[in-house]
Amino acid sequence: MIKFLLDKLRRDRNVNNKRSLNDYVLVDIKEHKNTETKVKGIKAMKIKGYRDIGDVSKELYNGFIMVINLSDITNKNERSFIEKELKTLINKINGDIAKLNESNYIILTPSNIKIEKIKHDKELAYERYLKREFRRNTS
Numbered sequence: 001m002i003k004f005l006l007d008k009l010r011r012d013r014n015v016n017n018k019r020s021l022n023d024y025v026l027v028d029i030k031e032h033k034n035t036e037t038k039v040k041g042i043k044a045m046k047i048k049g050y051r052d053i054g055d056v057s058k059e060l061y062n063g064f065i066m067v068i069n070l071s072d073i074t075n076k077n078e079r080s081f082i083e084k085e086l087k088t089l090i091n092k093i094n095g096d097i098a099k100l101n102e103s104n105y106i107i108l109t110p111s112n113i114k115i116e117k118i119k120h121d122k123e124l125a126y127e128r129y130l131k132r133e134f135r136r137n138t139s
Contacts, residue, residue: 038063039113048072053085060093060110071104 040063045056047068056066068086073079086108090097094111109115 039110040064042067044069046072047082050078050082050085053082053089056086056108057089060089060095060108063110065110065113066108068106068108069104070106 042065043059044067045052045059047053047056047070056068059066070079070082073082083106086106087097089095090108096109096113096115098107098115098117099105100107107115
């Protein structure tokens with residue numbers, strides 16, 4: 001399944017997908033608020049700018065799990081803005097979001113799918129260190 005997604009992302013990279021402001025779609029949250037989403041599948045998408053967020057939200061509302069590639073966004077401010085907007089979108093629809101390690105890929109899920117997040121060894125070791133320091137400083 002992952003190989004299929006990566007192949008799809010590579011193919012998308014080769015296609016010139018220029019979008020205009022007319023392609024940007026606003027989705028009315030009120031229409032979808034009380035409907036329970038059924039997962040229809042997984043879609044991979046390469047985001048080239050903030051205008052693509054509308055396409056992502058439309059697919060999430062339609063019940064697709066989205067694998068987002070952010071590798072084309074090199075401007076840190078724009079990337080940060082897009083990540084914040086995606087988090088806001090996920091909070092509005094009660095979905096879930098996860099970044100794949102330190103890569104350019106983000107997974108977004110509709111409202112009835114949760115992502116189990118497993119901490120890495122470094123994160124666990126750092127948490128243990130903080131707990132030890134806290135105990136030392138409070139005793």
